[in-house]
Amino acid sequence: MKSAVVVFPGLNRDRDMLAALESIGGIPPVTVWHKETGLPDVDLVVIPGGFSYGDYLRAGAIAARSPIMQAIREKADQGTRVLGVCNGFQILTEAGLLPGVLMRNASLRFVCKTVRLKVENADTAFTRGYSAGQIIDCPVAHHDGNYFADSDTLDRVEGNGQVAFRYAEGTNPNGSLNDIAGVFNEAKNVLGLMPHPENLIEAAHGGSDGRALFAAALDQVA
Numbered sequence: 501m502k503s504a505v506v507v508f509p510g511l512n513r514d515r516d517m518l519a520a521l522e523s524i525g526g527i528p529p530v531t532v533w534h535k536e537t538g539l540p541d542v543d544l545v546v547i548p549g550g551f552s553y554g555d556y557l558r559a560g561a562i563a564a565r566s567p568i569m570q571a572i573r574e575k576a577d578q579g580t581r582v583l584g585v586c587n588g589f590q591i592l593t594e595a596g597l598l599p600g601v602l603m604r605n606a607s608l609r610f611v612c613k614t615v616r617l618k619v620e621n622a623d624t625a626f627t628r629g630y631s632a633g634q635i636i637d638c639p640v641a642h643h644d645g646n647y648f649a650d651s652d653t654l655d656r657v658e659g660n661g662q663v664a665f666r667y668a669e670g671t672n673p674n675g676s677l678n679d680i681a682g683v684f685n686e687a688k689n690v691l692g693l694m695p696h697p698e699n700l701i702e703a704a705h706g707g708s709d710g711r712a713l714f715a716a717a718l719d720q721v722a
């Protein structure tokens with residue numbers, strides 16, 4: 501499957517994401533600069549992590565107003581898979597493509613470590629390579645990963661199976677409501693998560709628990 505990685509000024513995880521997608525999908529992704537107004541004909545659009553616009557105003561707030569976002573919105577509405585990791589997740593919430601917001605970590609500190617995640621919904625294009633309830637390792641590196649949504653939105657997200665991943669008991673690194681680490685849109689073709697699965701895909705990374713997410717998103721699993 502063909503994929504595109506969208507790059508905004510200040511991102512720093514784009515190369516990791518490009519390498520992961522090529523390694524797992526076998527096809528080099530197309531890189532798209534945020535000032536473009538159109539996307540190539542791809543099956544998966546990825547917004548990687550980093551510090552778009554230096555996280556000024558709020559993380560992801562300025563990038564969410566970039567020209568490319570209209571094209572991403574249109575692709576998402578057509579059912580194309582869209583994945584946002586870390587700053588990508590923040591951009592997708594700021595753009596209104598995913599519910600909720602990412603606030604400053606409860607500790608007010610940047611957190612960089614490996615946490616354990618529980619796969620909450622394994623019945624989607626992104627998560628079908630895992631089983632429901634499976635516990636996986638995944639690194640996090642952020643200062644604004646504290647997931648929040650008002651109670652009506654949270655009820656809807658929980659009720660619709662839109663929680664993709666939760667931090668496993670005792671490992672919530674940022675104070676996220678209901679230990680939420682990643683959410684889907686209602687149609688489940690848009691996924692955002694704070695942890696970095698692209699940084700745990702081979703032995704040299706110390707594990708490969710992140711691999712199944714890309715394998716599924718790129719249709720490499722049955």
Ligand SMILES: NC(=O)CC[C@H](N)C(=O)O
Nearest residue numbers: 549550586587642643644
């Ligand atoms: N690694 C990242 O993508 C960092 C995300 C974001 N800028 C934060 O620190 O919260």
